[in-house]
Amino acid sequence: MTRPGALAFSARVLRRQLVLAVRRPVEIGNPLLFFAMVVALFPLGLGPAPAQLSLFAPGILWIIALLSNLLTSDAVFRGDFEDGALEQLLLAPQPLFLSVLAYICAHWLVTGLLLALVSPVFAVMLHMAPAGIAALVLSLLLGTAVLSLVGGIGAALTVGLRRGGMLISLLILPLYMPVLIFGSAAVQAALSGLAAGPYLAILGAMLCLGMALAPLAIAAALRISVDA
Amino acid sequence: MTRPGALAFSARVLRRQLVLAVRRPVEIGNPLLFFAMVVALFPLGLGPAPAQLSLFAPGILWIIALLSNLLTSDAVFRGDFEDGALEQLLLAPQPLFLSVLAYICAHWLVTGLLLALVSPVFAVMLHMAPAGIAALVLSLLLGTAVLSLVGGIGAALTVGLRRGGMLISLLILPLYMPVLIFGSAAVQAALSGLAAGPYLAILGAMLCLGMALAPLAIAAALRISVDA
Amino acid sequence: MWSFFHKLGSPPWLYAISGSILRWLLPATLLALAVGLAWGLLFTGPEARQGNSYRIIYIHVPAAVVALAGYYVMAIAGAVNLIWKMKMADVAMKSAAPIGAALTFIALVTGAIWGKPTWGTWWVWDARITSMLILLFLYLGVLALYEAFDNKAAAGKACAVLSLVGMVNIPIIYKSVDWWYSLHQPASIKFIGQSTIDSSMLHPLLLMIAAFYALFTCCLLLNMRAELLQREARTNWVKKLAVAADSRG
Amino acid sequence: MSRPGPGALCTLGEAGGPLLAARDVSLERGGRQLFTRLSFEVHGGHLVQIEGANGAGKTSLLRILAGLSRHGFEGRVQRGAALLYLGHASGVKGLLSPRENLAWHVAGEGSYSAAQIEAALAAVGLYGYEDVPSNTLSAGQHRRVNLARLHLSRSPLWLLDEPFTAIDRRGVGELEELLVAHAERGGAVVFTSHQPLRVNYDVRALCLLRGLLP
Amino acid sequence: MSRPGPGALCTLGEAGGPLLAARDVSLERGGRQLFTRLSFEVHGGHLVQIEGANGAGKTSLLRILAGLSRHGFEGRVQRGAALLYLGHASGVKGLLSPRENLAWHVAGEGSYSAAQIEAALAAVGLYGYEDVPSNTLSAGQHRRVNLARLHLSRSPLWLLDEPFTAIDRRGVGELEELLVAHAERGGAVVFTSHQPLRVNYDVRALCLLRGLLP
Amino acid sequence: MWEALSQKLYFHSIDALLAMDGHGTFVWSAYLITVVVVAAILIAPRRRQRRFLRRLAGEIKRARGDRANVREDI
Numbered sequence A, B: 001m002t003r004p005g006a007l008a009f010s011a012r013v014l015r016r017q018l019v020l021a022v023r024r025p026v027e028i029g030n031p032l033l034f035f036a037m038v039v040a041l042f043p044l045g046l047g048p049a050p051a052q053l054s055l056f057a058p059g060i061l062w063i064i065a066l067l068s069n070l071l072t073s074d075a076v077f078r079g080d081f082e083d084g085a086l087e088q089l090l091l092a093p094q095p096l097f098l099s100v101l102a103y104i105c106a107h108w109l110v111t112g113l114l115l116a117l118v119s120p121v122f123a124v125m126l127h128m129a130p131a132g133i134a135a136l137v138l139s140l141l142l143g144t145a146v147l148s149l150v151g152g153i154g155a156a157l158t159v160g161l162r163r164g165g166m167l168i169s170l171l172i173l174p175l176y177m178p179v180l181i182f183g184s185a186a187v188q189a190a191l192s193g194l195a196a197g198p199y200l201a202i203l204g205a206m207l208c209l210g211m212a213l214a215p216l217a218i219a220a221a222l223r224i225s226v227d228a
Numbered sequence C: 001m002w003s004f005f006h007k008l009g010s011p012p013w014l015y016a017i018s019g020s021i022l023r024w025l026l027p028a029t030l031l032a033l034a035v036g037l038a039w040g041l042l043f044t045g046p047e048a049r050q051g052n053s054y055r056i057i058y059i060h061v062p063a064a065v066v067a068l069a070g071y072y073v074m075a076i077a078g079a080v081n082l083i084w085k086m087k088m089a090d091v092a093m094k095s096a097a098p099i100g101a102a103l104t105f106i107a108l109v110t111g112a113i114w115g116k117p118t119w120g121t122w123w124v125w126d127a128r129i130t131s132m133l134i135l136l137f138l139y140l141g142v143l144a145l146y147e148a149f150d151n152k153a154a155a156g157k158a159c160a161v162l163s164l165v166g167m168v169n170i171p172i173i174y175k176s177v178d179w180w181y182s183l184h185q186p187a188s189i190k191f192i193g194q195s196t197i198d199s200s201m202l203h204p205l206l207l208m209i210a211a212f213y214a215l216f217t218c219c220l221l222l223n224m225r226a227e228l229l230q231r232e233a234r235t236n237w238v239k240k241l242a243v244a245a246d247s248r249g
Numbered sequence D, E: 001m002s003r004p005g006p007g008a009l010c011t012l013g014e015a016g017g018p019l020l021a022a023r024d025v026s027l028e029r030g031g032r033q034l035f036t037r038l039s040f041e042v043h044g045g046h047l048v049q050i051e052g053a054n055g056a057g058k059t060s061l062l063r064i065l066a067g068l069s070r071h072g073f074e075g076r077v078q079r080g081a082a083l084l085y086l087g088h089a090s091g092v093k094g095l096l097s098p099r100e101n102l103a104w105h106v107a108g109e110g111s112y113s114a115a116q117i118e119a120a121l122a123a124v125g126l127y128g129y130e131d132v133p134s135n136t137l138s139a140g141q142h143r144r145v146n147l148a149r150l151h152l153s154r155s156p157l158w159l160l161d162e163p164f165t166a167i168d169r170r171g172v173g174e175l176e177e178l179l180v181a182h183a184e185r186g187g188a189v190v191f192t193s194h195q196p197l198r199v200n201y202d203v204r205a206l207c208l209l210r211g212l213l214p
Numbered sequence F: 001m002w003e004a005l006s007q008k009l010y011f012h013s014i015d016a017l018l019a020m021d022g023h024g025t026f027v028w029s030a031y032l033i034t035v036v037v038v039a040a041i042l043i044a045p046r047r048r049q050r051r052f053l054r055r056l057a058g059e060i061k062r063a064r065g066d067r068a069n070v071r072e073d074i
């Protein structure tokens, strides 16, 4: 009997992470509810004039998506670190950066993907013009994947720290900013009748770069964290 | 030799929590840096024009203070739950609601208080008019204390759940909303030349109510969480 | 060549050589700073539009330039640490971070102070200013991450990974912020154009930039020396040094 | 092992009454009846070892006795004295030193001098480790920080869940002596352990039979 | 205990070479020299017990041998075969059932049938608990989910950190037999424990002397 | 030489230098903050080094002293 190949192993990791997520539906619902609630906070805090809100809707939606990604990133590896599963992953013969990619992928599936899919509802709540909705969904789809990759780096770096708590936000928020800029710019462009394509292309390019580099950084960071 | 009284014991709890916070200065700096970074996110998402930013400044600052409180609330009891210290606290002969108040107090000192004190800097960065700054600081001082109390209830309820992470936001965000409304209203009032006093008074009343009721709720919630 | 690298890895040698470098570099730096400051403050005329407030340029621009360069120094030291496992690179990286953060802070604060008389506001969300703010966050992130680890060998490696990731991102951040700014074009605030700077103002500015580079080097070496001693506390050469320093008083 | 703490135990209940009494305690968990109508009394001088296979319900019983589980079981538990419970989780903070941890652990019970704290740590073999952060301690040392409480405790009733876990051979011997000494002074200990105690004392066994299926 | 897994061990190194070799391994932690210039080889058929007081450095050594600690020590470690490491933390997910946990734990090593998984769980006494969420298991049962891996493992080299913790008396006996059986099949086990093994086999002891100060 | 230099001086009185045509507060506070921060990053490592060496010397002395005491005891 031979060892499972790297891809088969990653697929198993992915499946396990998804099963774990589905076991606690709260986990899946939470980012969405957070999204919904913060969307509700904005009219409360800023004053509910529809004109202003719709003007800022793309930015607000993107900022919330970013925060909700930030909040969940922290937990990507924490559970596995605490119960020793991470040690086992490091010792497995399969290459670490591939299995790590499966973790990120699972994270994106249960946060970014879902968020992107429900975002039109919230866009409507903030009176965003329908013209921007396609761009919003697409930019969120691409952008949250980049966010998950970058967030994974932060999570891997801080997973060994007791009470790393908010440190992760300090580490990765600066890296999130380009995504925010192009993401909200794409929606703005679509709203003002311009082509969102170039911005989406840039997000796609970031995603490719992230896919190539982030798993390596995450794998290195995990080895360091487990060693510490 | 007699047992230490309830107040002396609470003072010890408070001291210990502060020592723990000071041992990791990162912990104290983090909410502030988070504040600073999210302040920077808004211009990136909404656009850098000073006029628009200053319009939204009170709301934005209050929303960020709220989020930063929300993010740290989760950890108030978690460490103690995981390492068994909470069980010991429950078994201690001193009344639980007093010791619990010390936890909340420590949390407020290292998040809310510091946040309120540095908030003028961020107000200037968002081009808020100087007229609102006093109201901002005062409303944050009062409001974050209420937020810490309410956040403590959520933390106590979810501490027993593995990866309760975002559940807490779900539980307590609705309770945060009145604070947000009155807090940002106080600043808005001061900015438009009206008296901020009534709003601050309402915040103060909320604080009194919270001080009286929240510790009881937290104590009960902790007993339930440890039992489960 | 190889023997040089080998020596670089030897703490006593590095301690000695950095000592002899500092012996002339430190006075030279202080002198250059003094001359540059005097030149800029006393011997140049006011700028046509901004009057005397432009004199802040002699600290603002050097600090900003060196702060940015400092990040690359830090990240490259981190890469060397990760790839060749050189302990000295770790020391260098750890020592560069606080200096870079301090210089970024200077650039931000002097910029903000300069903005008040020139633009009438302490802060604008200009592309360059915003990316400088992000640079400060990157520095603070490295510092905080280092502090958060108990195991300092692991801390060094983790910070190396972080600063490398940051280095890949700095151009992206800069470009994106630039783009964002030109996209919105909120106000007609612009830096004074590079071309308008008069050569009588340019020369002291160049001197100050050189002086800040030297200052960065001095601080880096000083930090590295202190760090080296602490890491080598159990070796004989450090013990001898301690005894000698003690007997000197 | 010398006892750094002072002698007298503080009793709360009426003199002569049991320190702990369980009446008809039954527990069902996950569809399995773990124990049914358990009744017993623990008096001063008793050393009670709860035995049983993995999953028999030892930890569950101990938590009921301590008052940490207050719902989900049947029967009544009466506590006649102040108690000290040490569970699987130790409550030792990684960021605090053993000295600070211990000082904090006993803060609820009374005020102890720095010398007493130090002596208790030395008594569990942590001399020289008083001021390192606790998260750099080994598994056994971590556990010992916790056990140092026993040297200072004035509670007559100790409830200990697997106190010998991770402790080395010599430490186990010392701990056994400590338990016996406590019982001899009129205290009582209820503990779980998979190993029999090797002491000259009448250890009462409380056997929980169910547990792992054969 | 019957072995549900199939027989052959998969060896990676050259036949006849040591499964594990440490050369001049020294470690200093927290200003204390834990061990100095430790050199040893582990061959097939060896059963090596690392002994030492609390804080002697057993866990640290095992993590170095496993390759989890890669910095901060001196010397070299050569691994000649696939290894299985079980540390203090078990990697058992509370939300998954023992069956799912085990299936996932062995996923990196090979593909096992459902019947093999089930047999391994039964072999560690978890029959009837295969499908409950693992966070409702008792301490010993939790640990047993982990030990079930040993029944399926094809790695010749096992590194086990205190495998007997929280296991009841009968379980300890079965586990001891399992270790011996593994050694007899040509595998090797390096483990830490505070109790001596009660088996008929030549157990080599590796004593780490420092540790708690006297 | 001094004369040549002083002729090139832009400000001709201390007051003028301090006031800088109304921009004095800004310029001087910027310079002051810079000087403070630069001084801090120059001094901090030296202080750290000096403290560390003193502590180490103390430890060495104590270790020697202890050994001397032991010899006396015997």
Ligand code: HEM
Pocket (backbone or CB within 6 Å): C057, C060, C061, C064, C065, C068, C107, C108, C109, C110, C111, C112, C113, C114, C115, C116, C118, C123, C128, C129, C130, C132, C133, C191, C192, C193, C194
């Ligand atoms: C907080 C506010 C400010 C920050 C963070 C900031 C940051 C920077 C940075 C990063 C540079 C780049 C140096 C390089 O090219 O590598 C720079 C250059 C410069 N800054 Fe600022 N600055 C600020 C405010 C100001 C103000 C208010 C002025 C003047 C009105 C100003 C004038 C200049 C000039 C003249 C240069 C050099 C010429 C150039 O490259 O364009 N800055 N600043």
Ligand SMILES: Nc1ncnc2c1ncn2[C@@H]1O[C@H](COP(=O)(O)OP(=O)(O)OP(=O)(O)O)[C@@H](O)[C@H]1O
Pocket (backbone or CB within 6 Å): A228, C151, D135, D136, D137, D138, D139, D140, D141, D166, D168, E029, E030, E034, E052, E053, E054, E055, E056, E057, E058, E059, E060, E061
């Ligand atoms: N991160 C760390 N930093 C500094 N010292 C450490 C660290 N981790 C462990 N130590 C020290 O190393 C020593 C050995 O620890 P280790 O966990 O290897 O001991 P052990 O032999 O496994 O003990 P036990 O029987 O208690 O499990 C201890 O004295 C401990 O204080």
Ligand SMILES: Nc1ncnc2c1ncn2[C@@H]1O[C@H](COP(=O)(O)OP(=O)(O)OP(=O)(O)O)[C@@H](O)[C@H]1O
Pocket (backbone or CB within 6 Å): B228, D029, D030, D034, D052, D053, D054, D055, D056, D057, D058, D059, D060, D061, E135, E136, E137, E138, E139, E140, E141, E166, E168
């Ligand atoms: N939260 C829970 N929900 C359902 N069943 C539970 C729960 N907690 C424990 N159990 C079950 O109760 C039984 C007893 O658990 P307990 O922890 O008391 O055992 P124990 O005797 O301490 O075993 P060990 O020797 O392994 O520590 C176990 O079979 C376990 O599966």
Ligand SMILES: [Mg+2]
Pocket (backbone or CB within 6 Å): D058, D059, D060, E138, E139, E140
């Ligand atoms: Mg148990």
Ligand SMILES: [Mg+2]
Pocket (backbone or CB within 6 Å): D138, D139, D140, E058, E059, E060
């Ligand atoms: Mg150990």
